[in-house]
Amino acid sequence: MTAKRLLVMSGKGGTGKTTVMASLAALADEPILADCDVDAPDLHLLLDPEVRESHEYLGLQLATIDDLLCTKCGSCHQVCRYDAISEDIILDETSCEGCTACSIVCPEGAITMVDRVAGDVFVSSTRFGPMAHAKLRAGEEASGKLVMEVRSCSDRLAWEHGSEHILIDGPPGIGCPAISALSGVDAVLVVAEPTLSGRQGMSRAVELAHHFDVPAMAVVNRAELNPEEATVIEEWCRDQGVEVFDRLPYDTAATDAMMARRTVVEHDDGPLAQGLRRLWVQIQDVLDVRYD
Numbered sequence: 151m152t153a154k155r156l157l158v159m160s161g162k163g164g165t166g167k168t169t170v171m172a173s174l175a176a177l178a179d180e181p182i183l184a185d186c187d188v189d190a191p192d193l194h195l196l197l198d199p200e201v202r203e204s205h206e207y208l209g210l211q212l213a214t215i216d217d218l219l220c221t222k223c224g225s226c227h228q229v230c231r232y233d234a235i236s237e238d239i240i241l242d243e244t245s246c247e248g249c250t251a252c253s254i255v256c257p258e259g260a261i262t263m264v265d266r267v268a269g270d271v272f273v274s275s276t277r278f279g280p281m282a283h284a285k286l287r288a289g290e291e292a293s294g295k296l297v298m299e300v301r302s303c304s305d306r307l308a309w310e311h312g313s314e315h316i317l318i319d320g321p322p323g324i325g326c327p328a329i330s331a332l333s334g335v336d337a338v339l340v341v342a343e344p345t346l347s348g349r350q351g352m353s354r355a356v357e358l359a360h361h362f363d364v365p366a367m368a369v370v371n372r373a374e375l376n377p378e379e380a381t382v383i384e385e386w387c388r389d390q391g392v393e394v395f396d397r398l399p400y401d402t403a404a405t406d407a408m409m410a411r412r413t414v415v416e417h418d419d420g421p422l423a424q425g426l427r428r429l430w431v432q433i434q435d436v437l438d439v440r441y442d
């Protein structure tokens with residue numbers, strides 16, 4: 151059995167994506183979880199993972215200059231497109247992109263490329279199932295590659311546990327990390343808020359999914375705060391062939407649950423919790439039947 155992979159995206163921050171994702175994790179039957187927001191992860195605040203294994207993630211390589219061998223010829227300074235080596239041959243590590251050009255042109259063999267630890271990958275247990283997640287170290291880039299590590303970790307966990315669903319909390323935006331998170335998923339759920347910027351974030355996320363031939367589904371969160379905008383978003387989605395689910399209501403339970411570090415569906419059985427339960431049933435109908 152191959153697990154179905156569902157990516158939860160928003161296209162912009164602040165739509166309540168993580169609130170939705172955490173409750174889906176609570177509602178699914180023994181899912182595998184993946185937090186692909188490696189720059190500023192926050193799913194762990196609600197799921198309280200206990201780390202079982204971890205390994206370092208090696209990002210871009212870093213140039214190192216051996217001052218004893220260097221004759222200050224200046225070739226490395228001239229070839230570096232990232233201005234990482236000054237005229238007096240001082241390396242700025244934060245600017246080095248690991249392209250290796252300087253090590254190739256150096257006539258003295260004074261430059262060596264070394265691995266640089268850019269982050270950490272974790273496999274943790276949560277009260278809902280195993281979770282793959284990661285943390286990029288301060289000042290490091292290449293988070294798309296780290297997201298791929300999290301994804302392959304979650305695939306391995308699904309295979310080991312025979313899980314039916316992998317639920318993936320996507321990174322914000324539509325850049326390299328989002329594209330990595332999108333790779334090979336069965337469907338995307340876009341969580342939108344009923345504002346103009348919410349509509350723009352939604353359309354960016356849907357267009358990204360469609361660009362990679364991934365079916366998109368959508369739900370408007372806190373819909374009654376602006377029902378007219380919610381309607382505009384839903385109509386746009388339907389025009390794009392996006393499956394639109396029942397709206398989620400504004401409910402202070404979202405904040406109360408966050409403060410209590412619990413998911414909404416664990417916190418109470420109010421309007422939002424009921425909406426989330428309905429949402430998971432609707433998602434399963436589409437994911438397990440239509441995309442089977």
Ligand code: SF4
Nearest residue numbers: 220221223224226256
């Ligand atoms: S290319 Fe090599 S020898 Fe020349 S300045 Fe750079 S490190 Fe020194």
Ligand code: SF4
Nearest residue numbers: 230246247249250252
């Ligand atoms: S590896 Fe590339 S980016 Fe880094 S210092 Fe050398 S030339 Fe510049």
